[in-house]
Structure formats: C-alpha cells, structure tokens
Amino acid sequence: MTDNIQVNGELAKELQKKLASEGVEYCYATYVDVHGVSKTKCVPVSHLAHMMGGSELFTVGALEGMGLVGPHFDECAAVPDLASATILPWDKRYCWFASDMHFHGQPYANCSRVILKRASEKAAAKKLIFNLGIEPEFYVLRREGDTLAPLQGETFHGPTPAYDLNQISLAGPFLEELTRYVEGLGWGLYSFDQEGGHGQFEIDFGYTDALTTADRLTFFRFMVKSIARKHGAVASFMPKPFSNDFRSGAHHNMSLMDMDTRENLFDASVRPVGELARSYGLDATDETLHFAAGLLEHAQALCAFTCPSYNSYKGLIAQGDMPDMSWAPVLQAYGRNNRSAMLRLPMNRPCIENRAPDMSANFYLSAALSLYAGLDGLERKADPGQPLNDNLYLARDVRSRGRNMRRLPRTLLEASDALEESDFARSVFGEEFVDIFVAQKRKEWDAQFYMVTKSERDRFLTFV
Known part of the structure; x- marks a missing residue:
C-alpha cells in the first residue's frame, strides 16, 4: 500500500465481502482528467481492499492536464471513495468507484475531485453545505452511413420537437431502460422529456451535495453511453453537435444549507427577505444576491470551466444558424x-x-469555482446590481442597467484568457493548476482555430 494513505481495512473487507455476495466480480477505480474524461484501472473484487489502500498507480504525466509531465516523476495512486460505490445496473459484475488521486501519500492538488473537496471544506468551515442539482441534456443518434440521425428514426416536421409526445414515445426502449436505472440508483428521478433538439433528451433527478452530484453526473455520462450502445446508438455530450439545432446545456442549480439548522439560506419562505432584495423588488434572501454577485463578478473565468470546449461557444449564442432563439445566455446578468x-x-x-x-x-x-465565487460574494456582501427581467435577446442598451453587465466570453480563447488573468481563480485553485488548465485550452483553441475547413475554402477561395 502507498505510504501515508489511510484506509479502514475492516470496512474495506466488509464491502469486498458484500459486493462479492451480490455477484460483483470486478471493480473500477475511476478518476477524471482535466477535461472530465473518466480514467480507470480494473481489479478483481478480491483485490478491493488493496485498491482502497492505493495499490493502483497511474502515470498521470502521460495524460492531458494532470501535471507531473515527464518519465522521471513518480506515479499517482487512485484511492476510491467507499461511499461512491455503484454497481453497474446494466452489468452487475462490475462496481464503479469515484477516486481521489494521491501523490506521495497525500491528496494530489491537481486532481479535479480533490479541488472540489477543498472548496467544500471551505464551506464546511463556515458551517455550510453547497448543494447542487444539474439538468443533463444530451443527444442520442443513430449512424446512417456517413450521417447521424435522431434515435427515433422518424423525421419530425415542425419548428422544434420539444416535449413532443410521439417523439418521446418512439425513444421508449432506450429511455425506459435509462430511467429505470436512474430510479433504481436512488437519485430521485422526477422527470424526463424530449428536448428541443432532434434526438435530444433531458433527464432530471434530485439535488444533493456538490461532490455527490459531480460523482453522479460523471457516472451518468458513462451509463448513458453504455445504454445507447446497447440500443445501436451513439450518445453525445458535445455542447453543439449541429449548428441549426439546440445545444446541450447542464444548468447548475445552486444553494447553501446551514449545517446546524438544515435551512436553505436561499429560501425566502423560511428566512427573512433581505433589505437588498426588497430594494430590487425581489422575494429573495440577501444571501442569494450576495452569492449571485460573486458568480457574476467571476463569470468570465468561470466560463472556462462551465463551457470548457471549443465547441461550447457555438452554443453560447442568441440565435446563430437556428430558426429561433437559442435559449442560451449571452450576457453576464441575473434576473x-x-x-x-x-x-x-x-x-x-x-x-x-x-x-x-x-x-x-x-x-x-x-462546481468548485462556482462555490468559491459564491462564497467570495457572500463574504464581501457583494451587490449584484439591478436584476434584468425582460428578454435580453431583444433589449437594447442593457449594459447601462446592470452593475455586473458584460458579454459572456464569445470563444474558448476569451474564457481561457480571463481565467489566466484571474487572481481570484489562482488564489483558490493554485497557480500550477490554472496554468495547466489554460495550457490545455489554448492547445484546443489552436488545433481548431487554425484548421481551414472545406466550407471555409468553398466560400473564400475566389472571394476576392
């Protein structure tokens, strides 16, 4: 076992015995790279107690965005979180674990999960729990030769298939299996629907603490891809797979809970409506507005994490090539x-x-930078300015009406520049990690931006 990694041996052996009795044969110790892509090693269940002690080592320098670059660095150990144990509903021979990376026996500072745990610890020191609910949207498509078509296989005629009964019914076999598993995992499934895109769906389940939610969404992407494959389809979490169709959002619904009273600090039905909120005509607590102010003030850098791909910014538009508005925000504002x-x-x-x-x-x-930003606003009692409650796609001269008003980044380059220049992000994430992340995003930007596409060549080859 790796030096200094503490593990409850008896608890690990109990879990090992329990999983074996339920038919589990193998265990995944998974972590994510800087892009959120899952990495793992698989061990037989008989080796679980050793895995809990950090037996599985990874040369993270060989991966993108993890630091420790070079063959001379020691490996990191993936240390599974026992509480995250999830038997795959579609293949009960396997059990999945979310893991923290450790380096020389200590939590590795550039591990994404470790970063979120640090942020959660800061909230816990203030007797606060950061709760988070995420609304996952995704496309499920079938390959038809060189093209991709919606899972349903039947063309929808109309402006948008959103909420269409026939479309969701046609996707029944896939959705029934997926939602049955989500419900069986105890995540609090409460709704699912055909979204605005052709072959796009949204599955909604309950909120919980941010670490558990991040674990669940990481597992969810793995589960959706696995089930889609069983149905002869491809699941995509690409933000904007089609220029003339809706992007796949992942709206973050955030609140703070008092550890002692279990009250939601943002709930004006159980807490006083604040003076600041009343001055803006809002039925809200002042804590809500202070937290929102922090998110707005650090929004430019935050976008590097919430919209982290080159393709993200093709969806963060008002309309573009779509027949109507995108329903995606373009302004740094609240309402x-x-x-x-x-x-x-x-x-x-x-x-x-x-x-x-x-x-x-x-x-x-x-989740981590959202929490840090919100706590910063709360600590300083920051003022988000006047709420903007009309259609911001149509409103004119809105910049003068909001204290934090600004256009959200238009490109990955703008967002990564904002992150690089953010002293706040560097103070909470660390200089090294910010530099690692920015370098990865600049690399992604360069690879895409300097590529000359066929459509570009067709348009401009003889333009002048």
Whole structure:
C-alpha cells in the first residue's frame, strides 16, 4: 500500500465481502482528467481492499492536464471513495468507484475531485453545505452511413420537437431502460422529456451535495453511453453537435444549507427577505444576491470551466444558424425567472440557476469555482446590481442597467484568457493548476482555430 494513505481495512473487507455476495466480480477505480474524461484501472473484487489502500498507480504525466509531465516523476495512486460505490445496473459484475488521486501519500492538488473537496471544506468551515442539482441534456443518434440521425428514426416536421409526445414515445426502449436505472440508483428521478433538439433528451433527478452530484453526473455520462450502445446508438455530450439545432446545456442549480439548522439560506419562505432584495423588488434572501454577485463578478473565468470546449461557444449564442432563439445566455446578468440571463432566480425552487454550463464540463471544476465565487460574494456582501427581467435577446442598451453587465466570453480563447488573468481563480485553485488548465485550452483553441475547413475554402477561395 502507498505510504501515508489511510484506509479502514475492516470496512474495506466488509464491502469486498458484500459486493462479492451480490455477484460483483470486478471493480473500477475511476478518476477524471482535466477535461472530465473518466480514467480507470480494473481489479478483481478480491483485490478491493488493496485498491482502497492505493495499490493502483497511474502515470498521470502521460495524460492531458494532470501535471507531473515527464518519465522521471513518480506515479499517482487512485484511492476510491467507499461511499461512491455503484454497481453497474446494466452489468452487475462490475462496481464503479469515484477516486481521489494521491501523490506521495497525500491528496494530489491537481486532481479535479480533490479541488472540489477543498472548496467544500471551505464551506464546511463556515458551517455550510453547497448543494447542487444539474439538468443533463444530451443527444442520442443513430449512424446512417456517413450521417447521424435522431434515435427515433422518424423525421419530425415542425419548428422544434420539444416535449413532443410521439417523439418521446418512439425513444421508449432506450429511455425506459435509462430511467429505470436512474430510479433504481436512488437519485430521485422526477422527470424526463424530449428536448428541443432532434434526438435530444433531458433527464432530471434530485439535488444533493456538490461532490455527490459531480460523482453522479460523471457516472451518468458513462451509463448513458453504455445504454445507447446497447440500443445501436451513439450518445453525445458535445455542447453543439449541429449548428441549426439546440445545444446541450447542464444548468447548475445552486444553494447553501446551514449545517446546524438544515435551512436553505436561499429560501425566502423560511428566512427573512433581505433589505437588498426588497430594494430590487425581489422575494429573495440577501444571501442569494450576495452569492449571485460573486458568480457574476467571476463569470468570465468561470466560463472556462462551465463551457470548457471549443465547441461550447457555438452554443453560447442568441440565435446563430437556428430558426429561433437559442435559449442560451449571452450576457453576464441575473434576473427573476429570466431564462435569457446567465443567472436565473427560479419561481419554483429556492436556488440560483446558472444557465451557461454545458454537458462538456468537468463538473468537479465547474462546481468548485462556482462555490468559491459564491462564497467570495457572500463574504464581501457583494451587490449584484439591478436584476434584468425582460428578454435580453431583444433589449437594447442593457449594459447601462446592470452593475455586473458584460458579454459572456464569445470563444474558448476569451474564457481561457480571463481565467489566466484571474487572481481570484489562482488564489483558490493554485497557480500550477490554472496554468495547466489554460495550457490545455489554448492547445484546443489552436488545433481548431487554425484548421481551414472545406466550407471555409468553398466560400473564400475566389472571394476576392
């Protein structure tokens, strides 16, 4: 076992015995790289107790965005979190674990899950729990030769298939299996639907603490891909797979809970409506507005984590090549139940909804900086300025009406520049990690931006 890694041997052996009795044969110790892509080693269940002690080593320098680059560095150990144990509903021979990376026996500072745990510890020191609910959207497509078609296999005629009964019915076999598993995992499934895109779906389940939610969304992507494959389809979490169709968002619904009273600090039905909130005509607590102010003030850098791919910014637009508005935010602003603003204060739940994140996010990182930013606003009692409650796609001269008003980054390059220049992000994530992340995103930007496409050549070859 790796030096200094503490593990409850008896507890590990008990879990090993329990899993074996339930038919589990193999265990995955998984972690994510800087992009949120899962990595793992697989061990027989008889080796679980050793795996808990850090027996499985990874040369993370061979991976993108993990640091320790070079053959001379020692390996990192993946240390599974016992509480995250999840038997694969579609193949009960395997058990999945979320893991923290350790280096020389200590939590590795550049591990995404370790970063979120550090942020959660800061909240815990203030007797607060950061709760998070994420609304995952994704496409499920069938390959037809060189093209991709919606899972349903039947063309929808109309402006958008959103909420269409026939379309969701045609996707029944896939959705029934997926939602049965989500419900069986005890995640609190409460809704699923055909979304606005052709072959796009949304599955909604309950919120919980941010670490558990990030673990679940990481597992969810693995599960959706696995089930889609069984049905002869491809699941995609690409933010904007088609220029003329809707992006796949991952709205972050955030709240803070008092550890002692178990009250939601953002719930004006059980806590006083704040003076600041009243001055803006809002039925909200001042804690809600202070937290929102922190998110707005650090929004430019935060976008590097909530919208982390080159393709993300093809979806973070007002309309583009779509027949109507995109429903994605383009302005750094907040409003009461306003879906055209970055931050929405929903009418039906006491939380702050960030509508900018998409499904390509590393949810450990997006949650961590969201929490740090919100706590910063709370500590300083920051003022988010006047809420903007009209349609921001149509409004004119909105920049003068909001204290934190600004256009959200238009490209991955803008977002990564904002992150690089953010002293705040460097102070909470560490200089090394920010440099690692920015370098990866600049690399991604360069690879895509300098590529000359066929459509570009066709348009400009003889233009002048």
